[in-house]
Amino acid sequence: MFWELQKASYRAIQVVMKGVLRILPVPVPEIFAGAGSLAKLPASIRAHGVGRVLVVTDKGLAAAGLVQRLSDSLEEAGIPFTLFDDVQPNPTLQNVEEGLRLYESNECDGIVAFGGGSPMDCAKLIGARATNPKRSVQDMRGLFKVRKKLPPLLAVPTTAGTGSETTAAAVISDPESHEKFAVVDLKLVPPVAVLDPELMLGLPPHITAATGMDALTHAVESYIGGYKTRFTDENGEKATRIIFEDLEAVYRDGSDLDRRNNMALASFYAGSAFTRAYVGYVHAIAHNMGGLYGVPHGLANAIILPHVLRFSRKEAEKKLADLARASGLGTETDSDEELSHRFIQRIEEMNRNMDIPTFIKEIQEEDIPLIAERALKEGNPEYPVPRLMNRQECEALVRQMLPPTDEGR
Ligand SMILES: NC(=O)c1ccc[n+]([C@@H]2O[C@H](COP(=O)([O-])OP(=O)(O)OC[C@H]3O[C@@H](n4cnc5c(N)ncnc54)[C@H](O)[C@@H]3O)[C@@H](O)[C@H]2O)c1
Ligand SMILES: [Fe+2]
Known part of the structure; x- marks a missing residue:
């Protein structure tokens, strides 16, 4: 009986939520797609008025030689960048804080998320922390708790994948409680997504x-x-x-x-x-x-x-x-x-x-x-x-x- 009542209450909440979601203006990223589309990234970074980008990625991508490819293309275009390649699979709160320290100490004003869902989600939360410094990631847990807009975030997925390059979510792990939770906010949808299959050939x-x-x-x-x-x-x-x-x-x-x-x-x-x-x-x-x-x-x-x-x-x-x-x-x-x-x-x-x-x-x-x-x-x-x-x-x-x-x- 209790379960029947509980189910009815869940369904009632979902009816309300469905109405809210229908009118929610979920942003759509600008997309650069197809083989070789990574070449469009530098101009897009510039078009967003970014002076120095933080590249958020992981060691696996460095080992696969993909980070080198990205660095070469940024260097060639004369775009200053700082590399943060310490994101773990199932990224942690510590990864976010570490990336944030680099972002701030190097005076970055934009982020390139380069990798699978782990670097992309970590990059989203570094961005959210950068513009909402008084809020911890835990404060932003759940729905619509990111107050201020993120710095420009350009997502380059290298797996196919999480879809994080177009979603409003970032999933993060707390190694102390062993919990994994999501921060969900429309501000987390990256304004730019580069879908280049050449980056996925060695997956x-x-x-x-x-x-x-x-x-x-x-x-x-x-x-x-x-x-x-x-x-x-x-x-x-x-x-x-x-x-x-x-x-x-x-x-x-x-x-x-x-x-x-x-x-x-x-x-x-x-x-x-x-x-x-x-x-x-x-x-x-x-x-x-x-x-x-x-x-x-x-x-x-x-x-x-x-x-x-x-x-x-x-x-x-x-x-x-x-x-x-x-x-x-x-x-x-x-x-x-x-x-x-x-x-x-x-x-x-x-x-x-x-x-x-x-x-x-x-x-x-x-x-x-x-x-x-x-x-x-x-x-x-x-x-x-x-x-x-x-x-x-x-x-x-x-x-x-x-x-x-x-x-x-
Ligand atoms: N934000 C969202 O909407 C959303 C949705 C689903 C999942 N997720 C989260 O995304 C994370 C998982 O992301 P994932 O599945 O993309 O894996 P991942 O980002 O953890 O990457 C897995 C491994 O693949 C390697 N790798 C990635 N691309 C490569 C390439 N092109 N060549 C060689 N190696 C490569 C990485 O170095 C890493 O070791 C989880 O934390 C999950 O909860 C987020
Ligand atoms: Fe998923």
């Missing part, structure tokens, strides 16, 4: 797979949720179709520039959809896997996605079937029920083909109550999911992803 297969499945999760969760609009539907359908067609091929052959380009666009489309229509329990649980165990975000999503879809299959049946038809998995004459199953099976098949396991090896049985508590604190009532989940249901779902034991679970 290792396992990161290609995980980040691609993150984009798919954005497309699917926003599509089956209650905040969808025609705009988010179109973007979700385009993204899903591309990911079904191209992700496995690009996992096998990372040098395929056309497919890398498609994936960069798919990630952007999926980001545009979910920043307006939100995500769901896959993300709520995945954030805990990142915060507690450091599991890469996309990998966690890929494993959790089929489980959450099965949990909500009946309620999401029509939408899953529509998405299946839009991505070529069936026709009008196939039943919704049949197509919704086929859609979930297709995701499991992709996971298998890309060597993504069916369990999360880090999960500890004794952590499950905490995982469920935190996941539902994040998801309820914020995410407009097709079927609401309670504590027992969430614990049972997470338990399905425990690693096999020697006795063979």
